[in-house]
Amino acid sequence: MHYANRKSLALAASLAALLTVAGCHKKTPAPPPPPAPPPAAPAPTASITATPDTINAGDSAVLTWHTTNATDVSIEGLGTVASSGTQSVKPTQTTSYQLVAHGDGGSADATATVTVNTPAPPPAPVQESNIDESAFEAAVKPIFFDYDSYDIRTDAQSTIQSDANFLNQHPNLKVVVGGYCDERGSTEYNLALGENRANAAKQALVSAGVSPDRLRTVSYGKEKQFCTEHTEACWQQNRRAMFTLDQ
Amino acid sequence: MTECPPKTSAFYLFFLLAFLSAAATVQAQDWVRTGTNLGVAKIRIAAADLKPASIDPLTGGLKSAFDQTLYNDLRYAGIFDVVSKSMIPNTTPGSPQEIDLAQWAADPSDAAYVAFGQISVSSGRVAVQGFLYDTHNTQNPQVLGKQYSDTATVQATREIAHRFADEIIQHLGGVPGIAETKIYFVSQRTASKEIWVMDYDGMNERQLTHLHSIALSPRVSPDNSRVAFSAMGRNGWSIRMFSLDLNRLVAFPAWGDTTLSPAWSSSGDKLAFSSARTGDPEIYTCDASGSGVRRLTAFRGPDVSPVWNPRSNAQIAWVSGRTNLPQIYIMDSDGANVMRMTDGGYASSPSWSPNGQFLAFAWNRSYGPGAPGGEDIYIMDIASKRWTQLTHDSGANDFPSWSPDSRHIVFQRETGGHTEIWMMLADGTDQQQLTHGGGNTMPNWSWK
Numbered sequence: 012m013h014y015a016n017r018k019s020l021a022l023a024a025s026l027a028a029l030l031t032v033a034g035c036h037k038k039t040p041a042p043p044p045p046p047a048p049p050p051a052a053p054a055p056t057a058s059i060t061a062t063p064d065t066i067n068a069g070d071s072a073v074l075t076w077h078t079t080n081a082t083d084v085s086i087e088g089l090g091t092v093a094s095s096g097t098q099s100v101k102p103t104q105t106t107s108y109q110l111v112a113h114g115d116g117g118s119a120d121a122t123a124t125v126t127v128n129t130p131a132p133p134p135a136p137v138q139e140s141n142i143d144e145s146a147f148e149a150a151v152k153p154i155f156f157d158y159d160s161y162d163i164r165t166d167a168q169s170t171i172q173s174d175a176n177f178l179n180q181h182p183n184l185k186v187v188v189g190g191y192c193d194e195r196g197s198t199e200y201n202l203a204l205g206e207n208r209a210n211a212a213k214q215a216l217v218s219a220g221v222s223p224d225r226l227r228t229v230s231y232g233k234e235k236q237f238c239t240e241h242t243e244a245c246w247q248q249n250r251r252a253m254f255t256l257d258q
Numbered sequence: 259m260t261e262c263p264p265k266t267s268a269f270y271l272f273f274l275l276a277f278l279s280a281a282a283t284v285q286a287q288d289w290v291r292t293g294t295n296l297g298v299a300k301i302r303i304a305a306a307d308l309k310p311a312s313i314d315p316l317t318g319g320l321k322s323a324f325d326q327t328l329y330n331d332l333r334y335a336g337i338f339d340v341v342s343k344s345m346i347p348n349t350t351p352g353s354p355q356e357i358d359l360a361q362w363a364a365d366p367s368d369a370a371y372v373a374f375g376q377i378s379v380s381s382g383r384v385a386v387q388g389f390l391y392d393t394h395n396t397q398n399p400q401v402l403g404k405q406y407s408d409t410a411t412v413q414a415t416r417e418i419a420h421r422f423a424d425e426i427i428q429h430l431g432g433v434p435g436i437a438e439t440k441i442y443f444v445s446q447r448t449a450s451k452e453i454w455v456m457d458y459d460g461m462n463e464r465q466l467t468h469l470h471s472i473a474l475s476p477r478v479s480p481d482n483s484r485v486a487f488s489a490m491g492r493n494g495w496s497i498r499m500f501s502l503d504l505n506r507l508v509a510f511p512a513w514g515d516t517t518l519s520p521a522w523s524s525s526g527d528k529l530a531f532s533s534a535r536t537g538d539p540e541i542y543t544c545d546a547s548g549s550g551v552r553r554l555t556a557f558r559g560p561d562v563s564p565v566w567n568p569r570s571n572a573q574i575a576w577v578s579g580r581t582n583l584p585q586i587y588i589m590d591s592d593g594a595n596v597m598r599m600t601d602g603g604y605a606s607s608p609s610w611s612p613n614g615q616f617l618a619f620a621w622n623r624s625y626g627p628g629a630p631g632g633e634d635i636y637i638m639d640i641a642s643k644r645w646t647q648l649t650h651d652s653g654a655n656d657f658p659s660w661s662p663d664s665r666h667i668v669f670q671r672e673t674g675g676h677t678e679i680w681m682m683l684a685d686g687t688d689q690q691q692l693t694h695g696g697g698n699t700m701p702n703w704s705w706k
Binding site: 159160161196197198199200202203204206207210214227228229230234 | 451472474475490493494495516518519532534537538539559560561562563577579582583584604606607620633656657699700
């Protein structure tokens with residue numbers, strides 16, 4: 012019986028807290044404690060913080076809480092937890108985590124809110140049928156590689172990010188990631204190296220949030236050259252990963 | 259890798275020869291013994307022009323085709339010192355009764371053996387009688403006496419000459435000749451890269467595929483029934499299979515995933531290849547039907563261009579970029595016992611000699627960013643890792659492929675922006691250009 016009473020009390024407190032925080036994402040002060048418990052038992056205390064309190068979608072925050080004089084501690088949404096502890100959370104939208112501590116001396120609660128910055132909603136959904144190859148290639152730029160390397164260079168990171176942004180705004184577009192090599196060296200080895208380049212570019216886009224299902228790699232090795240002079244400037248143009256519409 | 263002894267010996271040899279004012283050329287490859295009579299004294303042999311024995315108007319043209327083909331076959335064989343046409347007796351003996359052996363044995367011909375015979379054409383058929391005589395064996399001079407008949411075409415007559423040449427080479431050289439072998443290659447003379455085939459001497463070129471895409475890396479099966487190659491398709495690179503019996507493409511799994519560079523085992527029941535099905539190119543093997551795929555390597559970076567040890571099929575050589583610039587490696591055919599063979603530079607395109615002893619490959623020992631081409635063909639004795647350079651200062655050379663007699667190597671050479679197919683003896687001598695124009699690459703010598 013005692014247990015059931017406590018349970019309903021916790022439920023009531025939770026509901027009250029929910030009503031309190033509804034519509035307000037700021038940290039709210041604890042509601043007034045319920046009617047004084049028997050004087051013998053000290054009143055529980057509860058505190059909770061979220062670090063950081065503002066995150067981007069997909070990132071995580073760490074909740075840290077501490078209670079005293081509590082026999083039953085829970086966090087709304089996470090269930091029963093230890094009297095003190097930390098836990099990593101990964102909310103997809105702004106969420107308030109309410110810590111409720113019950114003890115013989117009554118109950119206490121505290122709330123921490125994690126504000127989630129959602130990316131700006133895609134502007135007026137673009138009609139993807141309007142994107143032709145030239146528009147696509149103007150928006151999604153190639154990246155270039157060092158000699159005999161398929162590592163993504165630091166100067167390619169911003170290109171990958173803007174390429175990924177465009178692709179994330181046009182989620183229905185499918186893309187061929189082509190890997191290319193300069194004219195030097197073996198035909199077969201360059202085809203394998205071109206595949207490594209295409210795959211490195213694909214993985215970079217996937218890391219930037221593009222679904223791998225939309226990306227298909229093809230190696231052109233040294234079979235297709237963009238520049239045909241035998242100079243380093245030309246070879247650099249030809250060592251690339253390039254993106255084209257997969258139609 | 260240890261210091262390469264040939265260089266050292268060539269160095270001393272040079273001074274020795276300079277000191278003696280010798281006119282002989284320096285043989286830097288003096289340690290190379292392919293075990294197939296290269297490097298031993300060459301047999302002096304003469305080929306008399308055939309005697310025309312019919313009045314059919316085709317006779318003259320077919321006779322010329324035979325004479326030219328036989329002469330080249332003996333010259334290319336690598337084991338003969340073929341008497342120049344200008345030094346042979348001015349006679350055309352058509353039969354044993356008509357030959358005066360002393361005349362051929364004497365200066366300037368000085369031949370140890372002489373090939374001769376006659377050709378006749380009638381009713382659209384050509385008939386050739388061919389003889390090989392030992393000029394110093396007056397008691398029993400006949401080594402070979404052969405008769406051939408076929409349709410009266412230039413190509414059929416050339417094939418008769420190849421068969422007769424191979425008989426002579428087999429008898430005097432002890433190893434089957436290569437005059438009837440074929441070379442598969444890539445040509446872009448039709449704008450797209452397609453698979454072609456020609457006779458080993460560069461004649462009789464024929465287009466096999468018409469994919470209007472990019473077809474590369476032809477590798478003929480040991481029984482001459484199929485050509486495996488890789489081609490660009492809708493899903494990227496896949497292995498394709500061309501049947502030489504049916505003269506068309508036949509089914510083979512189109513895996514995509516940048517599947518490249520197929521290679522037959524000498525038993526004909528396995529293929530090795532490179533595939534990026536994991537996202538990283540690795541070496542795999544499968545059955546001839548494409549089933550039973552098995553992965554052999556697991557290293558970051560390109561792994562490509564496998565070839566089997568044709569002697570045992572127990573080892574595979576391939577090219578790996580695991581330490582950046584590509585190097586040649588060898589492993590057991592189950593992926594164990596990986597061993598690096600080259601010590602630096604840019605090494606690619608291994609070919610394993612049929613006798614199992616050598617790797618031929620392309621190597622640019624001073625390769626680096628901005629370095630010009632200097633890609634040459636090398637061979638390496640696998641047991642000792644000793645290597646020697648076969649091509650020098652003549653364009654960018656790649657894709658060596660051994661002849662079945664382990665005496666010859668066919669390769670591609672790019673000079674002045676044009677790539678053509680060449681062959682040479684396995685000591686680097688007697689380099690001959692086989693193709694002329696149109697962009698020809700990636701030769702693969704048939705197994706027989």
